[in-house]
Amino acid sequence: MEKPKFKTVQEVVAAGQGLPERYLHAPTGEGESQPLNGAVPEMDIPAIDLSLLFSSSVDGQEEMKKLHSALSTWGVVQVMNHGITEAFLDKIYKLTKQFFALPTEEKHKCARETGNIQGYGNDMILSDNQVLDWIDRLFLTTYPEDKRQLKFWPQVPVGFSETLDEYTMKQRVLIEKFFKAMARSLELEENCFLEMYGENAVMNSRFNFFPPCPRPDKVIGIKPHADGSAITLLLPDKDVEGLQFLKDGKWYKAPIVPDTILITLGDQMEIMSNGIYKSPVHRVVTNREKERISVATFCVPGLDKEIHPADGLVTEARPRLYKTVTKYVDLHYKYYQQGRRTIEAALI
Numbered sequence: 001m002e003k004p005k006f007k008t009v010q011e012v013v014a015a016g017q018g019l020p021e022r023y024l025h026a027p028t029g030e031g032e033s034q035p036l037n038g039a040v041p042e043m044d045i046p047a048i049d050l051s052l053l054f055s056s057s058v059d060g061q062e063e064m065k066k067l068h069s070a071l072s073t074w075g076v077v078q079v080m081n082h083g084i085t086e087a088f089l090d091k092i093y094k095l096t097k098q099f100f101a102l103p104t105e106e107k108h109k110c111a112r113e114t115g116n117i118q119g120y121g122n123d124m125i126l127s128d129n130q131v132l133d134w135i136d137r138l139f140l141t142t143y144p145e146d147k148r149q150l151k152f153w154p155q156v157p158v159g160f161s162e163t164l165d166e167y168t169m170k171q172r173v174l175i176e177k178f179f180k181a182m183a184r185s186l187e188l189e190e191n192c193f194l195e196m197y198g199e200n201a202v203m204n205s206r207f208n209f210f211p212p213c214p215r216p217d218k219v220i221g222i223k224p225h226a227d228g229s230a231i232t233l234l235l236p237d238k239d240v241e242g243l244q245f246l247k248d249g250k251w252y253k254a255p256i257v258p259d260t261i262l263i264t265l266g267d268q269m270e271i272m273s274n275g276i277y278k279s280p281v282h283r284v285v286t287n288r289e290k291e292r293i294s295v296a297t298f299c300v301p302g303l304d305k306e307i308h309p310a311d312g313l314v315t316e317a318r319p320r321l322y323k324t325v326t327k328y329v330d331l332h333y334k335y336y337q338q339g340r341r342t343i344e345a346a347l348i
């Protein structure tokens with residue numbers, strides 16, 4: 001299969017020929033009048049104890065209220081007691097760092113091929129005038145297992161593939177619990193969202209690498225977007241900030257809380273919740289001195305599934321806001337590169 005001719009950001013930096021114009025970001029749209037590398041306040045989101053959400057104790061009910069409040073205002077929560085040990089998360093961070101530190105030729109063994117989103121590469125180039133994000137990534141479908149394309153899974157660092165397989169299985173347990181908790185927090189039958197999400201739901205893990213950037217005022221790590229998934233599990237860098245969320249036209253930085261997993265709702269969850277829960281717009285800014293990594297797992301409903309607002313959330317007082325959608329992610333990539341919000345296409 002043909003490999004596309006692309007240069008990753010790491011290769012651009014190594015070439016030492018200055019910053020190509022294609023990375024220069026022209027600010028447009030909501031909240032973009034603030035400078036890209038200006039100071040922003042920290043967002044105020046709770047760390048939710050996942051194990052407490054299934055308890056009928058007073059503490060459990062409090063935790064449920066916190067979940068409801070965070071998802072309806074921000075659409076994002078930190079989750080603790082998620083069942084994955086700190087040592088295991090550290091292993092993922094370490095393997096991610098090691099992968100991106102490999103020589104170019106070694107990383108290119110996993111390089112993306114034309115027309116395939118899986119593999120190692122730069123920001124996907126969909127049009128000639130697209131401003132590029134300052135990011136290199138390795139994108140791998142991890143579930144269902146028959147959708148894995150193992151030729152893109154790194155052989156080095158040793159243990160990468162085994163650890164990713166193990167991480168996938170651990171995340172599946174967490175995902176199921178989280179969907180049940182969300183349904184309960186909206187007083188719905190606990191399998192209501194899981195049934196729509198489906199048995200054939202797909203998990204895509206994206207390992208992100210943001211090299212230090214000479215112009216953090218003009219270059220962005222990831223353009224403002226909302227995820228096209230149902231939910232996204234994120235391991236943000238443990239030391240370097242960069243992730244920001246937009247609320248009421250203002251950017252806020254995500255706090256770094258050790259050992260938590262950040263769960264962000266995607267558009268498909270906003271649709272299923274009839275807009276009660278939000279799919280937040282977020283972006284990643286760059287850093288002049290430090291490299292940054294993150295690992296995002298996009299949990300996408302089965303392609304055979306029709307996604308629509310849950311019946312129990314459509315009332316006379318709160319009419320149905322979204323159409324029924326299928327294969328939402330296909331539409332999402334196109335809208336993303338045009339800087340448009342896909343969810344607008346789903347509005348009634």
Ligand SMILES: O=C(O)CCC(=O)C(=O)O
Pocket residue numbers: 206208222227234235236237242243282284293294295296
């Ligand atoms: O790097 C991060 O912290 C966020 C990544 C992200 O938003 C994404 O991959 O969609």
Ligand SMILES: [Fe+2]
Pocket residue numbers: 225226227282
């Ligand atoms: Fe995202």
